[in-house]
Amino acid sequence: MSLSNPITINSQNLRDIMSEWSFFCDIRHAIHQLPELGFEEFETSKLIAELLTTWGYTVHQGLAKTGIVATLKIGDGGKTIGLRADMDALPIIENTGKSYQSHINGRFHGCGHDGHSTILLACAKQLAKTKNFNGTVNLIFQPAEELLCGGRIMLEDGLFDQFPCDVIFAMHNMPRLNTGEFYFKTGAIMASSDTIHIHIKGVGSHGAMPEYGIDATLVACHIAIALQSIVSRNVSPLDQAVITVGQLTSGNAPNVVNDSALLKLSVRTLSSSVRQNVLKRIEEVVNFQAQSFGATAEIEHVNGCPPAVNGDDATAFAIKVAQNLVGVDKVHTDIAPLMGSEDFAFMLEANPNGNYCFVGNGGGEGACMVHNPAYDFNDEIIAPAAAYFCGLVENYLKD
Numbered sequence: 001m002s003l004s005n006p007i008t009i010n011s012q013n014l015r016d017i018m019s020e021w022s023f024f025c026d027i028r029h030a031i032h033q034l035p036e037l038g039f040e041e042f043e044t045s046k047l048i049a050e051l052l053t054t055w056g057y058t059v060h061q062g063l064a065k066t067g068i069v070a071t072l073k074i075g076d077g078g079k080t081i082g083l084r085a086d087m088d089a090l091p092i093i094e095n096t097g098k099s100y101q102s103h104i105n106g107r108f109h110g111c112g113h114d115g116h117s118t119i120l121l122a123c124a125k126q127l128a129k130t131k132n133f134n135g136t137v138n139l140i141f142q143p144a145e146e147l148l149c150g151g152r153i154m155l156e157d158g159l160f161d162q163f164p165c166d167v168i169f170a171m172h173n174m175p176r177l178n179t180g181e182f183y184f185k186t187g188a189i190m191a192s193s194d195t196i197h198i199h200i201k202g203v204g205s206h207g208a209m210p211e212y213g214i215d216a217t218l219v220a221c222h223i224a225i226a227l228q229s230i231v232s233r234n235v236s237p238l239d240q241a242v243i244t245v246g247q248l249t250s251g252n253a254p255n256v257v258n259d260s261a262l263l264k265l266s267v268r269t270l271s272s273s274v275r276q277n278v279l280k281r282i283e284e285v286v287n288f289q290a291q292s293f294g295a296t297a298e299i300e301h302v303n304g305c306p307p308a309v310n311g312d313d314a315t316a317f318a319i320k321v322a323q324n325l326v327g328v329d330k331v332h333t334d335i336a337p338l339m340g341s342e343d344f345a346f347m348l349e350a351n352p353n354g355n356y357c358f359v360g361n362g363g364g365e366g367a368c369m370v371h372n373p374a375y376d377f378n379d380e381i382i383a384p385a386a387a388y389f390c391g392l393v394e395n396y397l398k399d
Helices: 011-017 020-031 042-054 113-130 150-156 216-234 273-291 314-328 344-350 379-396
Strands: 059-065 067-074 079-084 135-144 167-175 187-191 191-199 243-251 262-268 296-303 306-312 352-361
Touching: 011 020, 011 067, 011 113, 020 042, 020 113, 020 314, 020 379, 042 059, 042 113, 042 135, 042 344, 059 306, 067 113, 067 187, 067 216, 079 113, 079 344, 079 379, 113 135, 113 167, 113 273, 135 150, 150 344, 167 296, 167 314, 167 344, 167 379, 187 296, 187 352, 191 273, 216 262, 243 273, 262 273, 273 296, 306 314, 306 344, 306 352, 314 352
Parallel strands: 079 135, 079 167, 167 352
Antiparallel strands: 059 067, 067 135, 187 306, 191 262, 191 296, 243 262
């Protein structure tokens, strides 16, 4: 991506989107009231497709079941840009007390994906109105981000084969960061995520006669402790990794040597090389620990997502666009990476020429974090975030 041309911002975009702010709030609240889980976003997808069709986009549905790609080509420019938003909700009971609170008990837009979809829709409407670019924009509405696989499945279904993108961008709201300000990081900004289940098989016995058994519970405890040595002894102190044993289950009675146990792990890293090393060491530690007790262990890799790694050029470009929109003082260019995960990482892995950033959701230090039952997306950030997306398109797809 060339940065030789000066970055410009069309302030009219922000004014136009602000003039329709209540319209976009209504869309966000409608999506919020009918939250849908991953791969079940049928009504959300239908609403989005209808709006995009009305605004003149060519709408393709069906990637990853409920995913949408909307395309708008203006002029004869040969470059393409992709903008992505997620659509799915969480299996959480909402406790915000808002007038537009979820109508479906146990389902809740507790991460702001209703807001992300609305931001991209606001951008879509403005781009269709102004047509101030020369090339092709692909708007990607992705399902099942919370399952950390919707992005991967869209790719497997041919996302970039059918809709090539020279560069791709996405964003996420973040509570406790300043409202409407932008936060960037070159390189890894979000961690990889691997969920691992370890099934341990021993030999059952009476609790008073352990010598006749192989205690799977004891094996599980030793494995849980040994796993903690991986980060401290196999990962450089200059790298970052987390291995969390979130569940250890075994048996139902106090007087039984259990013949089986289950460990459930969450593993996070900020580089692919560290990730592969940690996963390799987990397999070795688990198997040799089990063998040392005469037990066996089966390792089940339930799911995995790579780290989200931003491209250098795309990040520099995005920073310039944001600075020209909101000012240098409201754009933060080297935030610390988060050990949480984001499956836009799959798209960045497939096309490293891209950027993922955060936009502040506000609320200060006491604000509810995402995935909290009391969290709520801040509608005030719809306009600046949508104008930022417009700025990316208009500057990348210049004549």
